[in-house]
Every structure is written in structure tokens, then in C-alpha cells.
Amino acid sequence: MKLRISIFGVGLIGGSWALAMRHAGMTHEIIGCSRSENHLAEAKKLGVIDRYTLDPAEAVRDADVVILAVPLGAMQSVCKQIQAHLSPQAILTDVGSAKASVIEAVRQGLGEIPPRFVPGHPIAGTEKSGVSAAFDSLFDGRRVILTPLEHTDPSAVNRVRGLWELTGAQVELMAVEEHDQVLAATSHLPHILAFGLVDCLAGMREQEEIFRYAAGGFKDFTRIASSDPVMWRDICLANREAILKIMALYQKDLQQLTTAIEQGNGDELLGIFQRAKAARDRFCL
Amino acid sequence: MKLRISIFGVGLIGGSWALAMRHAGMTHEIIGCSRSENHLAEAKKLGVIDRYTLDPAEAVRDADVVILAVPLGAMQSVCKQIQAHLSPQAILTDVGSAKASVIEAVRQGLGEIPPRFVPGHPIAGTEKSGVSAAFDSLFDGRRVILTPLEHTDPSAVNRVRGLWELTGAQVELMAVEEHDQVLAATSHLPHILAFGLVDCLAGMREQEEIFRYAAGGFKDFTRIASSDPVMWRDICLANREAILKIMALYQKDLQQLTTAIEQGNGDELLGIFQRAKAARDRFCL
Numbered sequence: 121m122k123l124r125i126s127i128f129g130v131g132l133i134g135g136s137w138a139l140a141m142r143h144a145g146m147t148h149e150i151i152g153c154s155r156s157e158n159h160l161a162e163a164k165k166l167g168v169i170d171r172y173t174l175d176p177a178e179a180v181r182d183a184d185v186v187i188l189a190v191p192l193g194a195m196q197s198v199c200k201q202i203q204a205h206l207s208p209q210a211i212l213t214d215v216g217s218a219k220a221s222v223i224e225a226v227r228q229g230l231g232e233i234p235p236r237f238v239p240g241h242p243i244a245g246t247e248k249s250g251v252s253a254a255f256d257s258l259f260d261g262r263r264v265i266l267t268p269l270e271h272t273d274p275s276a277v278n279r280v281r282g283l284w285e286l287t288g289a290q291v292e293l294m295a296v297e298e299h300d301q302v303l304a305a306t307s308h309l310p311h312i313l314a315f316g317l318v319d320c321l322a323g324m325r326e327q328e329e330i331f332r333y334a335a336g337g338f339k340d341f342t343r344i345a346s347s348d349p350v351m352w353r354d355i356c357l358a359n360r361e362a363i364l365k366i367m368a369l370y371q372k373d374l375q376q377l378t379t380a381i382e383q384g385n386g387d388e389l390l391g392i393f394q395r396a397k398a399a400r401d402r403f404c405l
Numbered sequence: 406m407k408l409r410i411s412i413f414g415v416g417l418i419g420g421s422w423a424l425a426m427r428h429a430g431m432t433h434e435i436i437g438c439s440r441s442e443n444h445l446a447e448a449k450k451l452g453v454i455d456r457y458t459l460d461p462a463e464a465v466r467d468a469d470v471v472i473l474a475v476p477l478g479a480m481q482s483v484c485k486q487i488q489a490h491l492s493p494q495a496i497l498t499d500v501g502s503a504k505a506s507v508i509e510a511v512r513q514g515l516g517e518i519p520p521r522f523v524p525g526h527p528i529a530g531t532e533k534s535g536v537s538a539a540f541d542s543l544f545d546g547r548r549v550i551l552t553p554l555e556h557t558d559p560s561a562v563n564r565v566r567g568l569w570e571l572t573g574a575q576v577e578l579m580a581v582e583e584h585d586q587v588l589a590a591t592s593h594l595p596h597i598l599a600f601g602l603v604d605c606l607a608g609m610r611e612q613e614e615i616f617r618y619a620a621g622g623f624k625d626f627t628r629i630a631s632s633d634p635v636m637w638r639d640i641c642l643a644n645r646e647a648i649l650k651i652m653a654l655y656q657k658d659l660q661q662l663t664t665a666i667e668q669g670n671g672d673e674l675l676g677i678f679q680r681a682k683a684a685r686d687r688f689c690l
């Protein structure tokens with residue numbers, strides 16, 4: 121049986137997912153839907169999708185799987201547009217970077233959270249966006265977190281898991297709140313810190329001067345500040361509580377570092393730096 | 406004439422400098438000096454230095470150029486040890502990451518700041534240390550900042566500039582305070598933020614969990630947290646005032662971001678992220 125897959129938002133993530141499906145040799149039919157005919161035509165030209173439509177109702181008609189790969193801020197409106205047309209048999213999933221907010225958007229947009237809706241999030245990405253940045257191995261060897269709810273249909277979870285495994289990803293299940301907290305710490309906070317640092321330096325009088333002396337460490341550290349500002353605004357709004365919690369913790373740590381520097385407390389500084397280096401070397405290498 | 410060069414501290418920076426000199430085909434004699442015979446013997450075995458001594462007095466005897474490549478915290482004691490033996494003709498220079506503090510250490514250690522002392526700092530490095538991490542192209546295409554004082558002998562500055570240019574580096578002169586402020590912003594602050602972030606996460610209960618979900622962005626962002634804790638403690642102590650100034654500015658910016666997230670102020674977040682992305686893309690690519 122030929123699966124019919126509808127992708128809403130054929131950008132970096134949606135496009136890479138489509139390419140990975142094709143690469144895995146699946147003979148699905150992949151239909152793209154978003155706002156801009158230009159973007160969709162490009163996706164078709166690049167061989168990412170088989171066909172496209174600007175009409176959400178048409179996109180989900182007879183779809184077996186519908187994947188939402190639009191920005192977090194667009195999840196609810198897309199759900200509203202497909203609400204009357206989505207078949208109860210269809211599996212619905214998404215790739216949003218924060219989960220509680222997508223679940224709420226689905227509830228608002230569809231009027232309920234369907235048992236065949238499986239919230240998902242691939243821990244993979246680049247600082248680029250749009251379909252031209254998509255590539256078929258983006259998820260290979262990366263983790264994908266699914267956060268099914270209590271009433272989620274286990275067969276739908278298995279189907280979504282199976283599709284992700286075709287991309288080479290390693291799938292794990294997690295509670296919604298845990299996902300949002302873990303990602304706030306490992307992804308959202310670092311992005312906010314990097315954006316903040318570059319903006320702080322860009323606001324200084326010696327701006328040009330300053331960036332001229334940025335070495336490799338600075339470039340690596342701030343690479344994520346080249347990420348899509350709209351996506352990151354959406355994430356900050358969508359995962360507000362978890363982000364504020366980890367930011368408060370971090371600001372406390374930073375204050376402790378500041379105090380140690382003020383007091384010339386070399387032992388305390390050394391202790392913090394050694395703990396950090398040990399953790400970084402143990403977990404990231 | 407065969408120049409005699411003495412390197413105090415044949416680690417990542419001192420060792421790479423020696424290798425670059427050799428690579429440039431100079432027929433200097435390079436003498437290494439530090440505390441550990443093991444380290445020095447390794448440096449000789451790796452072909453980084455011609456010979457070594459544990460005796461600072463012997464190391465500087467008849468030296469034409471003396472380069473201090475020891476940790477910031479060791480600069481003063483090394484100067485004390487060579488004080489009675491350094492010829493007034495010898496050129497003295499250093500590679501320390503903060504300049505006002507090295508100048509003060511030289512003043513304390515030698516009892517004066519000799520006119521042929523040329524403070525210097527290569528904007529190059531890796532998160533590794535020790536002579537085994539040294540390589541001859543470390544400075545190639547990178548900037549080196551010299552911060553001569555008013556009474557510094559211009560011919561000494563030119564000699565040091567010429568040696569650095571042999572490594573492929575681009576040499577610039579800068580005022581001491583300007584150097585320390587610029588580096589606090591582009592190098593010292595990012596390192597402190599990265600150490601702080603990893604330590605903050607390592608302190609959380611779900612530690613193992615959390616690092617498992619760290620993606621590429623996190624790894625790049627925190628790579629500098631693998632740097633030598635002792636060196637970074639020294640830098641924090643040595644460049645305290647400039648670091649505290651930029652940390653205060655950054656903490657204000659972070660508070661502004663926190664408030665914007667608290668208030669769900671998407672426009673403000675988007676504005677900050679867009680400015681940061683524009684600056685990052687303009688200056689770092």
C-alpha cells in the first residue's frame with residue numbers, strides 16, 4: 121500500500137524528513153503544503169515532494185500521515201485549517217521544538233487532541249532554514265523524542281517511530297514536561313545566551329573593532345546566533361516557563377562567578393571551571 | 406648571525422611559536438625552560454626546541470630574545486628568577502592573554518619595565534594545552550596584538566613584529582587597556598559563559614539525561630568549556646576589571662531578555678535576535 125504523506129511546512133526540517141523518506145526507498149506519495157507557492161515549487165523542483173497544494177483541506181484529504189513542520193507560532197492556525205478535513209484514521213505528528221505548546225495548539229486548533237496525534241521533536245538542525253538547506257541525512261544518528269499523551273493510540277506511536285527510524289534516527293519516549301525542561305537547558309538557553317552575547321557586543325561603541333579580534337572560540341560559541349530569529353522568538357514564547365526556570369538558575373550561577381571574580385577567589389573559579397571541563401569532556405566527546 | 410631564543414614555558418603557545426620559527430626556516434637556537442624536565446625532554450624529542458635547562462639564569466644567558474609563554478600566574482616569578490641575568494640588550498616579550506597584568510608582573514619581577522620589553526598576545530589557541538598540542542601553523546593568518554608602552558624601544562617592537570610575521574600572523578599595535586577590554590568581550594566573557602552553562606547543567610539532577618540530549622549547537626557552544634581551568638582562572642584574576650565591566654553589561658542584557666520572555670514580548674525578542682544574527686553574519690562569516 122502506498123502511504124500518502126502530507127507535510128505542512130517544507131523547510132529545513134520538513135524537507136529533510138521528506139528527503140530521508142525517499143532516501144530510505146519508501147514509495148510514499150509526499151504532498152507539501154504551506155503559504156508560498158514559490159517555496160513549494162522549489163521543493164518540488166528539488167525532488168523533495170511529489171506535488172503540492174496551497175489548500176490545507178486538499179492537502180489532508182485521504183492522507184495517511186500528516187506531519188506539521190511549520191514554525192511553532194503557525195501550528196494552531198494550520199490545525200484550524202485542517203480541522204474539518206482530517207480523517208480520524210490519519211496519523212498526525214509534528215516536529216516542533218517545544219511540546220506542551222504544540223499540544224495546546226492542536227487542542228485549540230482541532231477542538232480536541234486526537235488519539236492518533238503523536239507529538240515529536242527531532243534533536244537535529246542547523247542554523248540555516250528553508251527547503252534549500254534540507255538534506256536527507258539530517259536525522260541520521262540523531263535522537264528524536266516522542267511525547268505521547270495518556271490517551272495516545274500506541275499503534276500511532278509505533279507508526280511514527282517506524283517512520284523516524286527510517287531516517288536513521290534513534291527514537292525515545294519522554295514526558296512532555298521533561299522534554300520541555302531538558303530542551304530549555306541544552307538548546308533554548310544556549311541559543312538565548314549566544315544571541316544575547318552577540319547583541320551585547322554589537323551594541324558596544326567599538327563594535328567593528330571588537331568583532332575583528334574574535335577568534336575561533338568566539339565563532340564556534342556564537343554560531344547558533346546565526347539561527348532563524350523568528351523560530352527562536354517562537355520557541356521563547358512557546359517554552360516560556362521552562363526557559364525562565366533555567367535562565368534563573370543560570371543567572372544565579374553567573375552571579376556566583378561574578379562574585380568570585382570580584383573577590384579574586386581563584387579557588388572557587390578553578391573549582392567551577394574544573395567541574396565544567398570534566399562534565400564537558402565526559403558527556404560531549 | 407644566529408639568534409639565541411629562550412622560551413619560558415614550552416606548551417601549546419610557546420611550543421607552536423618555536424615550531425613556526427623553525428618552519429619559517431630560521432636558524433635560531435631555541436632554548437626551553439620551565440619547571441618540569443619531563444615536559445622539556447618531550448619538547449626536545451618533538452623537535453620543538455634545540456636544548457633545555459631548568460635553570461632560568463642559564464636560559465637567559467646570552468639570549469637575544471626571551472619569550473615568556475608561561476601561565477599568567479607564573480609571569481612574575483619567572484621575571485624574578487631572570488632579573489639578575491637578563492642582558493639589557495636582550496629583547497623580552499610575552500604571549501599572555503591579558504596585558505596590564507603581565508606588564509605589572511614584569512615591573513614587580515624585574516623591578517622596572519625594561520625599554521626592550523614588548524608585551525604581546527596572539528589571538529590564537531585551541532582548547533588543548535601542553536607541548537603535544539603545539540603545531541607550526543597555529544598563528545598562520547591569525548592576529549597578534551602588541552601593546553608597547555610609551556618608553557618601549559621601537560626597534561624592539563619591530564624585531565618582535567618581524568618574528569611574529571614569520572609565523573604567518575598579522576601584527577597590530579594597540580593600547581594596553583583597549584586590548585584588555587576587547588579581549589574581555591570577545592574571548593574572556595564567552596569562556597566564562599560556557600564554563601558557567603556546563604557547570605549549571607552539570608549541577609542539575611537530571612544531569613546524565615540532560616547531556617544525552619545535547620545537539621550539535623550545544624557542543625559547539627560549549628567547546629571552549631574544555632579549555633584549561635587553570636589558565637582561565639588566571640585570566641579571570643588577571644583581567645578582573647575589564648571582565649567585570651563586560652559581565653555587568655551582559656547581565657543587564659540577559660535581564661532584558663528574561664523580562665521580554667516573562668512578558669511574552671515577541672517583538673522585543675525578535676528585534677534582539679535579528680540584530681544579533683545580522684551582526685554575527687556580517688562579522689564572523
Ligand SMILES: NC(=O)c1ccc[n+]([C@@H]2O[C@H](COP(=O)([O-])OP(=O)(O)OC[C@H]3O[C@@H](n4cnc5c(N)ncnc54)[C@H](OP(=O)(O)O)[C@@H]3O)[C@@H](O)[C@H]2O)c1
Pocket residue numbers: 128129130131132133134153154155156157159160189190191192194197198215216217218241242243244245246247248249250251351
Ligand atoms: N531548525 C531547527 O534547528 C529545528 C530543529 C528541530 C525542530 N525544529 C522545528 O521545526 C519546525 C520548522 O522549522 P524549520 O527550521 O524547518 O523552519 P523553516 O526551514 O523556516 O521551514 C518552515 C516552513 O513552514 C512554512 N510555514 C511558515 N508559516 C506557515 C504557515 N502559517 N502556514 C503554513 N506553512 C507555514 C514555510 O513555508 P512558507 O513560507 O511557504 O509558508 C516553511 O516551509 C519548527 O516548528 C521548529 O520548532 C526546528
Ligand SMILES: NC(=O)c1ccc[n+]([C@@H]2O[C@H](COP(=O)([O-])OP(=O)(O)OC[C@H]3O[C@@H](n4cnc5c(N)ncnc54)[C@H](OP(=O)(O)O)[C@@H]3O)[C@@H](O)[C@H]2O)c1
Pocket residue numbers: 413414415416417418419438439440441442444445474475476477479482483500501502503526527528529530531532533534535536636
Ligand atoms: N591557550 C590559548 O588559547 C592561549 C592563547 C593566547 C595566549 N595564551 C597565553 O599563553 C600562555 C601559555 O598558555 P598555553 O596555552 O601555552 O599553556 P600550556 O600549554 O599549559 O603551557 C604552559 C607552559 O608553562 C610552563 N610553566 C607553568 N608554570 C610555570 C612556572 N611557574 N615556571 C616556568 N614554567 C612554567 C609549563 O611547563 P612546566 O609544567 O614544565 O613548568 C608549560 O610548558 C599563557 O600566558 C596564556 O595566557 C594562551
